Amino acid sequence: MTALAPAPIAATAPPGIRPYTAYVYAYPHKTAYRPLPDPPLLRDLWRGERKDALSLYLHIPFCEVRCGFCNLFTRIGAPDGLTGRYLDAxxxxxxAVRDALGDDGPVTFANAAFGGGTPTFLTASELERLCDIAEHRMGADLRAVPLSVETSPATATADRLAVLAERGATRVSIGVQSFVAEEARAAVRPQRRADVEAALGRIRDARVPVLNIDLIYGIDGQTPATWRTSLDAALAWRPEELYLYPLYVRPLTGLARRTALTDRAWDEQRLDLYRRGRDHLLAHGYEQVSMRMFRLAGTAPRGPDDHACQTDGMIGLGCGARSYTSALHYSFDYAVDMGEIRGIIDDYTATADFTRAVHGRPTNGDEARRRHLLQSLLQAQGMPVADYRERFGAGPHEDFPAELAAFAARGWLDQDGAGPLLRLSPEGLAHSDALGPELFSPAVRAAMAAYEAK
Incomplete structure (x- = not known):
């Protein structure tokens, strides 16, 4: 086995900076949400909102196993009848949501996604029903818009994939994390490489246009050589997309009870592996879309990029989904502990009235600016300054002078942040998980700090 060549830049974070502070995939963060004291009617929330290019997300909170690093809202297995009751809810x-959207203007969907959990935990017939709910109840034309679906090696069966392909899936994302058996065990992810390879073959046989493979770096015992093994195993399938995720050890997860890998050495290991993985993919014909996302050159996007899950105009269905209007982000309660999750799912399946938003966080003008800057700046293509100014009436350097000056001083901004395009440097992208949290508002920081994990 040949190890990767040394990374061209020394794997060292700026003094005092933890490069892996938090994965910023949405803002405000879900731990800043709270029960709404006067739950508003959905029809009032959506009145006046643009509804001609909505995003639709359906959440399935079930998995066959729970990986050691996972803090997603999901439970292991489902007692008899639970998946049916969940689909009923x-x-x-x-x-209720479609009624709340009204008919005073066009209501159309620009993209759709099934996530979780593991949507393919559902049987083939249940997946048919899930598609029917999206189409017949919400009015989404799944065959006419990009449809992304998450799966796992154990549940990517031929019958399920056939349903998804026939109903219009344009992208299937599979969480492999590592092709090395010892690393999979270290991540508390029971799987065999032969089963992973078989699942990838079935996805390719289903002829879904885009295959995405998720890999994780920073696993206990992982080396540059074993990281190269997983990268090359993934590249053998020539996936249209690859996501490289740093391992996080979060409260109440399996790994949190087994290890305490939180020191500086682990940060440096992850930075080194990130750079090696990035350079390896770039050398094999992939383009970097964000810190995590890489796309095969020449591949047309078949859905929103990873930042678009927080775009205004998001309709989330399911007890782990979030919805976004311009004034309020809302969802149901959130938990990581298995007992708490089971209780929330049971409450959801027993709910008869879905006409109000019950849990969320308002997004005022300042938060909208922060969201726009975050979701734009964390993309490799950057943000046109003129677009930001046109939307908010001032430039980002006027709204966030201290933050952008600090990023420039650390070498995280291309051309030190000057010019018409505000874009991260390669090192800025590498430190996305440190940069993002520095743009959180004091109010959101306080709410997150006060959140009691459950």
Whole structure:
């Protein structure tokens, strides 16, 4: 086995900076949400909102196993009848949401996604029903818009994939994390490489246009050589997309009870592996879209990029989904502990009235600016300054002078942040998980700090 060549830049973070502070995939963060004291009617929330290019997300909170690093809202398995009861509730919710959107203007969807959990935990017939809910209750034409679906090696069966392909899936994302058996065990992810390879073959046989493979770096015992093994195993399938995720050890997860890898050496290991993985993919014909996302050159996007999950105009269905209007982000309660999750799912399946938003956080003008800057700056293509100014009436350097000056001083901004395009340098992208949290507002920071994990 040949190890990767040394990374061209020394794997060292700026003094005092933890490069892996938090994965910023949405803002405000879900731990800043709270029960809404006067739950508003959905029809009032959506009145006046643009509804001609909505995003639709359906959440399935079930998995066959729970990986050691996972803090997603999901439970292991489902007692007899639970998936059916969950789909019944999902249909009731979809009916209420579509009614709330009204018919005073066009209501159309620009993209759709099934996530979780593991949507393919559902049987083939249940996946048919899930698609029917999206189409018949919400009015989404799944065959006419990009449709992304998450899966796992154990549940990517031929019958399920056939349903998804026939109903219009344009992208299937599979969490492999590592092709090395010892690393999979270290991440508390029971799987065999032969089963992973078989699942990848079935996805390719289903002829879904885009295959995405997720890999994780920073696993206990991982080396540059074993990281190269996983990268090359993934590249053998020539996936249209690859995500490289740093391992996080979060409260109440399996790994949190087994290890305490939180020191500086682990940060440096992850930075080194990130750079090696990035350079390896770039050398094999991939383009960097964000810190995590890489796309095969010449591949047309078949859905929103990774930042678009927080775009205004998001309709989330399911007890782990979030919805976004211009004034409020809302969802149901959130938990990581298995007992708490089971209780929330049971409450959801028993809910008859889905006409109000019950849990969320308002987004005022300052938060909207922060969201726009975050979701734009964390993309490799950067943000046109003129677009920001046109939307908010001032430039980003006027709204966030201290933050952008600090980023420039650390070498995180291309051309020190000057010019018409505000874009991260390669090192800025590498430190996305440190940069993002520095743009959180004091109010959101306080709410996150006060959140009690459950």
């Amino acid at each position: 999902l249909e009731r919710q979809a009916t």
